[in-house]
Amino acid sequence: MLTYTLSESSKLSLYEQLYNCIKQDILSGTISANEKLPSKRNLAKQLSISVMTIENSYNQLLSEGFIYSLPRKGFYASDIGEMFSGYEAPAGFTRDINLERDNIGNRDNKDFIDFASNATDPATFPFATWAKLTRRILSDDQELLMKNPPSNGLAELRIAIANYLREFRGINVSPDNIIIGAGTENIYSILIQLLGHDRIYGVENPGYEKIGLTLDSNAVKCIRIDMDESGIKPELLEQNQVDIIHITPSHHFPTGITMPVKRRYELMNWAVRSDTRYIIEDDYDSEFRLSGRPIPSLYSIDTHEKVIYMNTFTKSLASTIRISYMILPDHLMNEYNQKLSFYASNVPNFEQLVLAKFISEGYYEKHINRMRNISRKKRDLILECIKNGPLAAISEISEEKSGLHFILRVKHNMSEESLRKSCAEHLIHINSVGKDSYMINYSSIPLDKIEVAIKRLEKAMAADVI
Amino acid sequence: MLTYTLSESSKLSLYEQLYNCIKQDILSGTISANEKLPSKRNLAKQLSISVMTIENSYNQLLSEGFIYSLPRKGFYASDIGEMFSGYEAPAGFTRDINLERDNIGNRDNKDFIDFASNATDPATFPFATWAKLTRRILSDDQELLMKNPPSNGLAELRIAIANYLREFRGINVSPDNIIIGAGTENIYSILIQLLGHDRIYGVENPGYEKIGLTLDSNAVKCIRIDMDESGIKPELLEQNQVDIIHITPSHHFPTGITMPVKRRYELMNWAVRSDTRYIIEDDYDSEFRLSGRPIPSLYSIDTHEKVIYMNTFTKSLASTIRISYMILPDHLMNEYNQKLSFYASNVPNFEQLVLAKFISEGYYEKHINRMRNISRKKRDLILECIKNGPLAAISEISEEKSGLHFILRVKHNMSEESLRKSCAEHLIHINSVGKDSYMINYSSIPLDKIEVAIKRLEKAMAADVI
Numbered sequence: 006m007l008t009y010t011l012s013e014s015s016k017l018s019l020y021e022q023l024y025n026c027i028k029q030d031i032l033s034g035t036i037s038a039n040e041k042l043p044s045k046r047n048l049a050k051q052l053s054i055s056v057m058t059i060e061n062s063y064n065q066l067l068s069e070g071f072i073y074s075l076p077r078k079g080f081y082a083s084d085i086g087e088m089f090s091g092y093e094a095p096a097g098f099t100r101d102i103n104l105e106r107d108n109i110g111n112r113d114n115k116d117f118i119d120f121a122s123n124a125t126d127p128a129t130f131p132f133a134t135w136a137k138l139t140r141r142i143l144s145d146d147q148e149l150l151m152k153n154p155p156s157n158g159l160a161e162l163r164i165a166i167a168n169y170l171r172e173f174r175g176i177n178v179s180p181d182n183i184i185i186g187a188g189t190e191n192i193y194s195i196l197i198q199l200l201g202h203d204r205i206y207g208v209e210n211p212g213y214e215k216i217g218l219t220l221d222s223n224a225v226k227c228i229r230i231d232m233d234e235s236g237i238k239p240e241l242l243e244q245n246q247v248d249i250i251h252i253t254p255s256h257h258f259p260t261g262i263t264m265p266v267k268r269r270y271e272l273m274n275w276a277v278r279s280d281t282r283y284i285i286e287d288d289y290d291s292e293f294r295l296s297g298r299p300i301p302s303l304y305s306i307d308t309h310e311k312v313i314y315m316n317t318f319t320k321s322l323a324s325t326i327r328i329s330y331m332i333l334p335d336h337l338m339n340e341y342n343q344k345l346s347f348y349a350s351n352v353p354n355f356e357q358l359v360l361a362k363f364i365s366e367g368y369y370e371k372h373i374n375r376m377r378n379i380s381r382k383k384r385d386l387i388l389e390c391i392k393n394g395p396l397a398a399i400s401e402i403s404e405e406k407s408g409l410h411f412i413l414r415v416k417h418n419m420s421e422e423s424l425r426k427s428c429a430e431h432l433i434h435i436n437s438v439g440k441d442s443y444m445i446n447y448s449s450i451p452l453d454k455i456e457v458a459i460k461r462l463e464k465a466m467a468a469d470v471i
Numbered sequence: 472m473l474t475y476t477l478s479e480s481s482k483l484s485l486y487e488q489l490y491n492c493i494k495q496d497i498l499s500g501t502i503s504a505n506e507k508l509p510s511k512r513n514l515a516k517q518l519s520i521s522v523m524t525i526e527n528s529y530n531q532l533l534s535e536g537f538i539y540s541l542p543r544k545g546f547y548a549s550d551i552g553e554m555f556s557g558y559e560a561p562a563g564f565t566r567d568i569n570l571e572r573d574n575i576g577n578r579d580n581k582d583f584i585d586f587a588s589n590a591t592d593p594a595t596f597p598f599a600t601w602a603k604l605t606r607r608i609l610s611d612d613q614e615l616l617m618k619n620p621p622s623n624g625l626a627e628l629r630i631a632i633a634n635y636l637r638e639f640r641g642i643n644v645s646p647d648n649i650i651i652g653a654g655t656e657n658i659y660s661i662l663i664q665l666l667g668h669d670r671i672y673g674v675e676n677p678g679y680e681k682i683g684l685t686l687d688s689n690a691v692k693c694i695r696i697d698m699d700e701s702g703i704k705p706e707l708l709e710q711n712q713v714d715i716i717h718i719t720p721s722h723h724f725p726t727g728i729t730m731p732v733k734r735r736y737e738l739m740n741w742a743v744r745s746d747t748r749y750i751i752e753d754d755y756d757s758e759f760r761l762s763g764r765p766i767p768s769l770y771s772i773d774t775h776e777k778v779i780y781m782n783t784f785t786k787s788l789a790s791t792i793r794i795s796y797m798i799l800p801d802h803l804m805n806e807y808n809q810k811l812s813f814y815a816s817n818v819p820n821f822e823q824l825v826l827a828k829f830i831s832e833g834y835y836e837k838h839i840n841r842m843r844n845i846s847r848k849k850r851d852l853i854l855e856c857i858k859n860g861p862l863a864a865i866s867e868i869s870e871e872k873s874g875l876h877f878i879l880r881v882k883h884n885m886s887e888e889s890l891r892k893s894c895a896e897h898l899i900h901i902n903s904v905g906k907d908s909y910m911i912n913y914s915s916i917p918l919d920k921i922e923v924a925i926k927r928l929e930k931a932m933a934a935d936v937i
Contacts, residue, residue: 127617136609143602151593153790187653187793187817194660202668202690218813224668224690324619325820327653347684351653352790353822 007036007043011052018052020061026414027062031071031082038084042072058349069300070265083267101286118458121436121451123409125323129379131363131372138362142355150354157348158185158330159354161361166330169364174291176305176314182338189317189329190219192386195348196285196313196331197223199341200249204281207247209237213258216251232260235268239275251285255300258289259412259438259451261404263300273303276311288316292373293380293409310334318360320409321373328352328360380409383455390459396466410446412438415466424466431465473502473509477518485520486527493528497537497548504550508538535766536731547734573845584924585901588915589875591789595845597829597838604828608821616820622812624796625820627827632796635830640757642771642780648804653817655755655783655795656685661814662751662779662797663689665807666715670747673713675703678754679724682717688738698726701734705741717751721766724755725878725910727870729766739769742777754782758839759846759875776800783827786875787839794826846875849913849921856925862932876912881932883907890932897931899924 009026011019030036043051045059052059063080066072072080117318142150149161157163163180170176186192193216202225208217210229220227228245230237237252250272254264276282288304304314317329333341350357363369384405389399396415405411419427421437438444443466450458475492477485496502509517511525518525529546532538538546608616615627623629629646636642650726652658659682668691674683676695686693694711696703703718716738720730742748752769770780783795798805816823829835850871857863862881871877886892887903894901902910909932 120621124619125617127613130613130617132609132613135605139605139609140602143598143605146594147598151591151596151789151791153588153590187657188815190814191653191657191817195892198688198690215813222664222811224664281546323617324815325617327815327819345688347681348656349654349790349793351657351793351817353793353819356819356822 007048007051011054020065023052023054023058023062024065027066028071031066036082038082040082041078041081042082044079068263070267070269071242083265086161117432117434118454118461119434119449120443120445120447120458121434123320123446124449126449126451128451129376130323131368134288134363134368134372135359138359138366138368142358142362145147146358150358151356154350154354154357156348156350157181157183157341158350158352159357159361161328161365162357165361167365168361171368174288174302174305176302176332178304178314178332182332182335183330184241184341185328185330185352185357186334186349187329188319188327189287189315190336191237191351192315192329192331193219194223195223195341195345197344199333199337200283204248205246207237207242207245207250209257211254211259213253213289216287223343232257232262234262236262236264237268239268239271242275248279248281249283249285251287253287253289254303255288255291259404259444261406269303269306271309273309273311277309283311283313285315286312288314290409291316292318292321293377295331304332305420307334310336313337321376322360322369326356326360328356364394379452380448383450383452384411386452386455387445387447389458390456391463394463396463409448410444413443413445415441415443417441417466427465431461433461433465435462435465473514473517474699475518477520486524486531489518489520489524489528490531492534494537497532502548504548506548507544508546508548510545534729535633536733536735549731558783569603580862583898583900584920584927585915586909586911586913586924586928587900589786589912589914591791592915592917594917595842597834598790600651600829600834600838601825604825604832604834608824608828612824618820620816620820620823622814622816623647623649623807624816624818625823625827627831628823629796629828631830639836640754640768640771642768642798644770644780644798648798649796650799650807651794651796651816651818651823653795654785654793655753657817658781658795658797659685659707660689661807661811664811665799665803666749670714671712672701673711673716675718675723678717678874679719679755682753684782685880698723698728700728702728702730703734703738705737708741709796714745714747715749715864716749717753719753719755720769721754721757725870727872735769735772736921739773739775739777743775747778750778751779751781752779756786756875757782758787759843770798773800776802787842788826788835792822792826794822829853845918846914849916849918850877852918852921853911853913853925856922857929860925860929862929875914876910879909879911881907881909883932885932893931899927899931901928901931 007027007030009023011022013019015022017025027036027042036042040140042063043046045056046061049056049059050456063072065072067080071083073083074080084114113226149359154160160180162185163183166183167178167180170178178315184195185197187365197220204225206220206225206227207230208220208227210231212229217227217229228247230241230245230250232238236254236257237250241247242250252264252272254269256263272284276284284303288302291300291302302314304312314332315329316331318326319329363372386401391400391402391413396413399417400413400415403412403414436446445462447455447458473493475495477492479485479490481488485490493502493508502508508514508529511522511529515522515525529538533540533546537549539549540546560892578850620626626646628651629649632649633644633646636644650658650661652661663686668689670691672686672691672693673696674686674693676697678695683693683695694713696707696711696713696716698704702720702723703716707713708716718730718738720735738750742750750769754768757766757768768780770778778800780798780847781795782797783790785795829838854868854871857866857879865883866879866881869878869880902912911928913921913924922926
């Protein structure tokens, strides 16, 4: 029986406290592998807290793979007892997730409502704060603005990022291990130069197509590795002699998979078996999950200097801001300093400094919270509009938790050609992600245009029904 | 006998008019190859203008290789009659230029007066104008700031650059052929992806060492090609099976050579002989020559789509601004659009838009003129200080026309070790560029610190004399 003392006065919410307690017990073996957990209702009664709180904790543990569920039976602890000692593979468990395919859309169609664009709605960007910081910096920091920063970026920004990651992402990293770069593709080019052009790279299939294109275009060998319901398949890495993999374990693009703990450790085990192997953890949208705590990063559980962490401000702040960063383990950072620090930092000082102050003075945190709220409102409004309109009868929605987009599956008789024509006529732009499935990305659509946007979507997509 | 009608009311100065007339006559064959030109004094009398004006015209023609001089004999037209029809090599002539070697210095020594840094003196950066444009843009252009620009950069900036190049550099280019990038090394990485990793690159030796390092680090074959007094040696290109060369024909770094017309056409001829060959023309400091008109670019005389033009705002505006660009010939631009336009533009929209307005509203031109004046004042003051101090007796100065740095050669008995110690003691930083020769870069030193800087330099370098 689970007996935990939860405190109302703790800084952590009840659900977080419970999540931590159960997770610790699973990791320490106090709860054995495959041991059944109490039902939500029983545990709620026993701890005198609401069923909703238990449900939140269980969902978080589920999504991180610490527990698994069997239909009509209940929840069980995963077999992960030995994983933290040396990346041993636990016994298996499965989760069902529908795989969807995606492609990167044309983003430049000015007169259309663009359900394919990841551009930022100008109304959500904190222009007033940005302008205020800009004015202050242009007047107070002229000397710093004109001084060549270190190759890996302005110290002020690296310190701000390190502090932010510690506080909000549970990642402890020295600012010295952070490299600032002009966008993810640029960071990639640096990374290829660091790790070597003769390595074999593996990327997720399906996945973020630009990463593969960037690797191809830099003339390194890049293999698209098929996924199963937990993520990239480890056995294919050995088969293809892959050295370096790029993965999005927190939230796979476009399927939405959160990689379970078991697969994480399988990949870590794969990596430690050879000196040339590394895992690139792309944490591109960890700030935007609309439910649950953020998943702990691979980087933070890596004790063998095998994980390279990557993130970007392109999604969280603005797609036109072009600042990304990576965190290198110590030995790779030393190599960077020896081999590649002749490169000048390639992001303007000005942008680096404004962003540094934006983060360190707490505006970034507020902005993220605000963006999450706006995203939630937009999503809820879209879902409501769809529910109350003619699409409701012929469509279903999935992956709506990501906070940036969801998948709409529509049963209609339109050919691709006639749908394309119909969308053009109704001034909307949409990307297909498999047969009769569409990616609805609402990041560029202002809240007050959602209703008209959905009206147009309905007319374009359900033209044969209405 | 040369008879030209020069007009006082022309938009062009007398010396520019005369330069144009003589150049045209040489190109058209009106003045034959190796024909002797009138002496400066005679031509001045005949045209009723000052000897100084003639001298300016002759110097410009000399520096571009249209004429040559023989000691005690006078000036002669170069044999370049056929060059413009199809890149035929003219008969030879020579110029004497001292070669110096250079290395790229450590730029981060905060407490020192840094004669090695190319950082910008904060006092010269137009902060007031920049802040004004910034405020306006943050208030008026929010939608544009948040919109993903085309892969090759914001249209506003490409148009501004094209107009500037047409007006001030005599280059006619469509904005569609310009690619904006986050610094020269980044542009290089794109170019390598475009031209192919299997090409052999040639760079100038001596030259701007970062280009070679960038190529090495991108795993392409890069050969350092020796120079003679006209620039890179064409016969070494064939010998080494070079495909693509990087050159600085307007003003070679660090020797200061302006590549004569003859060598320019030799290299153009080399390039047209194979489809895989290209010339990268790096025009990094054309704005900064303190005397003479800017040399016409290779790009502007290229009729075979063989020249890729590169320039940067790093030297002309601020080293921390990180915006460079290249111009591609049509067929390469088409290839870029097909193969590489999946890349997002990697300079923040904000920086691109401020710079676009800075150029298009005429501030850039004013800034360049102001910078030239400041550079001239700094240079003159430094030279005066040196002349009136203890270094005068033991040193000589060369390459002082570039407007960014000069070479100081000092006859002293200090070992390198004791000089290094002495510089550290006197809080200065200086780079050696060969035995007893030093690069004096004054771009980061404010005008009002020049005197104290030179005092320290004297104490550090002439410690054994004073």
